[in-house]
Amino acid sequence: MSIDNRISIAKEALRLFIQSLPAGSQFSIISFGSDFSAMSTKYNTSGVIDYNDQTKEHALKHIKNMGADFGGTDILSPMVSACTLDCGDRQKRIFLLTDG
Numbered sequence: 001m002s003i004d005n006r007i008s009i010a011k012e013a014l015r016l017f018i019q020s021l022p023a024g025s026q027f028s029i030i031s032f033g034s035d036f037s038a039m040s041t042k043y044n045t046s047g048v049i050d051y052n053d054q055t056k057e058h059a060l061k062h063i064k065n066m067g068a069d070f071g072g073t074d075i076l077s078p079m080v081s082a083c084t085l086d087c088g089d090r091q092k093r094i095f096l097l098t099d100g
Contacts, residue, residue: 006099006100007066007067007099009099010097010098010099011063011064011066013097014029014063014066014097015060015063017095017097018056018059018060018063019056019060021051021056022051023051024051025051026048026049026050026051026087026090027048027049027051027055027059028047028048028049028082028085029059029062029063030047030078030081030082031066031078032073032074032075032077032078033071033072033073033074034071034072034074035071035074036074036077036078036081038081038085039058039059039062047081047085048085048086048087073098073100075096075098079094079096082094
């Protein structure tokens with residue numbers, strides 16, 4: 001299976017996850033490889049984003065533009081980052097999607 005096909009499958013799974021979030025949720029999208037970065041919006045740069053129609057559309061555009069361009073596969077650093085994101089008193093769930 002080619003890298004382009006694998007990243008397409010991961011992106012589609014992420015798109016379905018985002019569209020399936022219940023109202024009132026919070027989410028974050030962390031892209032990773034040799035380095036990692038969290039998606040932010042102009043309203044929230046902390047990495048944890050309130051889910052609403054506007055942020056859902058922003059996330060879907062972000063996903064559409066994602067590529068397998070981070071090199072490597074360092075999973076530990078982004079997982080540590082995800083585990084330390086402040087979600088207040090909400091229960092945190094982490095879903096790891098990879099094209100590898």
